[in-house]
Amino acid sequence: MTAGGLLLDAAGKAGLYGLQTRSVGPQIRGGEAAALLRLADWPVETHSGAFDLLLALDWSNFSRFAAEIKLDARSVVIADPVSGTVPEIVTAATQNIVELPIKEIADNISGGRVNMVALGLLCGAIGLHEADLIELIAGKLVAKGASAIEAGTACLHEGFQHSTRLDAVTAIGPERRQTGERRWLLTGNEAAGLGALRGGVRFAAAYPITPATEILEWLAPALARAGGTLVQAEDELASVNMIIGASYGGVPALTATSGPGLALMTESIGLATAAEVPIVVIDVMRGGPSTGIPTKSEQSDLNIAVHGLHGDAPHLVVAPVSLADCLFTTQWAVHLAEAMQAPAIVLSDQFLGQARMIVDRPADIAFVAARRRTENPDDDYARYALTPDGISPMSVPGVAGGQYTADGLAHAVSGTPSSAAEDHLAQLAKRRRKIDEFVYGDHWADIEGDGDFVIVTWGSTAAPVREAAEQARAHGLHIKTVAVRLLAPLKVAALAHELDGARRVLVVEQNETGQFHRYLRSLCDLPADTRAVHHPGPLSVTPDEVLGEILKEHSL
Amino acid sequence: MNAPVSLKASDYKSDLKPVWCPGCGDYHVLLAVTKALAELQRPAHDIAVISGIGCSSRIPAYLNAYGFHGVHGRALPLGTGLKVARPELTVLVAGGDGDGFSIGGNHFLHACRRNIDITYLVMDNQVYGMTKGQPSPTTAPDWDSALSPGGTGLRPFHPLVIALASGANFVARTFSGDIKGTTQTLVEAIRHPGFSFVEVLSPCVTFRPEQREWKSAVHAAPVTPTDDPARAARRIMTDDGFNTGILFRGTRDPYSLARSDTVADMTAFERPFEL
Ligand SMILES: Cc1ncc(C[n+]2csc(CCOP(=O)(O)OP(=O)(O)O)c2C)c(N)n1
């Protein structure tokens, strides 16, 4: 796997954009794995179409990956004869099979490794400079000593030499960046961690789960450096309650999980709603239901995120519209939760969370935790006072005279348990009001283009939708894309405005039942010509697929 | 520092009238908690009392302190999060045997093991009071009820021994009717570093009227507390269940709540991403 990661690093250093995902077999460690990369001189955000180049070091169990590694007649395949015969599924797709003795080349170098030779081959094929690559590798291998650097350099050199046999591959690099232009290479899980920290989160509770763990592992040392803490909990029932406890104490708090963990947390997220304690829960979605497909992406937790709480429990649900947007959306979620003293669920997914991507440095944003607090409560301080905007000043332990008992039981304005109809109605309405009437600004969605053909989408499918729309525009079509970031409360009027005059509407997402489409239909009057386009994971929604749908609609 | 003002037990009592049945043991526990807090002289606003769900879990609202009445079984993680985020607070977690040992059982083990400096007070009445009389993990096997006609036939859970085995740093048993003893034990539990577990035998006069007899069954532990968990466990496992007092006082270091207060410049966190 390291060769794939280094290739992306090298491309980034050379001024290219790109992304890398991984596909792994069921083994916990080792076993077959594929690194999937897309590199370009423009910001790519998703895989698309057939791969130009496939380098196989080992064909065993290739069939497991075949559905994800699309090849066509132009694809070039590099195979080492000692790895056995090229599978039929590959030869059926392309005739461009280049045989290269990668293992033998590596064996002839003292300390040589096949993946370093492979990396040299690939970098040579796409037109990167050998000297740049050697500098990068030397940097990465410093800790391993001079002999490792020497072996690595020799392998890369041999790889570059042999790459002349790959001239069928289109060279794209190197591209030099404009000076001052800053780019980052990161995963969405790292971006989410940074967003949380920037937003002001200083407490996290963690229970490991694929594919969310990296957020927590990124936060553990980062929080320590920032004067905060992370506690490993015994389960998700504990982690969600730990963050509620910390936040009740005035410290912005977050946890990250995936579907199974979110399911365990729902009772207590309702507590955070009722007791008005801000928390942020990131759900990095994977294939479901149940244990599902832990390592593959799916957008199938929308229903539980929006509707999973018992009782009438208004809360916030947001979803990043790109990998880089995991930073903005998480930071915004912290801000929203704190401002409204309510739980916010961030719906990321395995693709956004675990893909590594070269992106333009995300803009700095001002959203931070700013809770309405009281530091000098008077004698008749009421924690759940009925205010015009529904947000009541919160007192936290340590504030003299502000003592109250936060409660999940229906309560009066003081927090005292009450089953009186008037108290229940007043508190339900107050909690609804603060969420519904908050001014969210333009961030509810990312909107691109204009036209009477509108594609509405959310989460990681926004990237293939944007790319498909761009291609459709090149065909002369007028297309608008609406990637909804604020899923709950849905900005019904703003969405209606965007759909006003639309001739055709596509709703695109990655799940079996079209959860988002059903949700939109339950709240909005969608135009009659609205069509739902969706399929479940593990296969991703691709730009080709969306473009196909656009052209099909258009020709109608 | 303000001039010292002596705080009285009544200063820690809220004006709210408890929902408890007349004669419920929890009234005495409430009184003992206020007396213990008065003895500690901690200002009410620096104390947080956290609970789950059950009759006993209603206690936070009856106190003048910060309180959190959460969901059933999750009081310990709620209190843990608060204490870790705000180490300077005195955090008391309170509840019943169903809340703490059944639905919240896993948190009990891990709270003992984590050894955070909080005090956990369980009002054990060997029944689910709030839901009107079902067996709890500490109920005797032959106790007859609508949900378990003829009894559960199950061996009761032994909270004190489990607390010891899981790493609690202070283990005590008291009887609610012994207000003085409960007060003193709570004071010591709160003062003791690390996780302190206090099981208060607190009768449910409504669903276990026979527990009124507990007052003549309890007796003070005849020995001084040990710091050897094995000795403490042997003693607890061989006693009659009515032996009250501080049974174990450990010396394990509590979970460290220390943290760096150098708030790093945010850009330091971005640097590793830069190309
Ligand atoms: C998730 C959940 N399940 C069940 C209940 C119902 N319930 C409320 S209190 C309780 C048991 C309380 O027993 P215990 O903790 O021993 O407290 P006591 O009432 O005896 O003081 C139960 C089962 C609930 N509130 N929440």
Ligand code: SF4
């Ligand atoms: S039901 Fe039992 S435990 Fe509950 S208040 Fe009444 S006496 Fe106390």
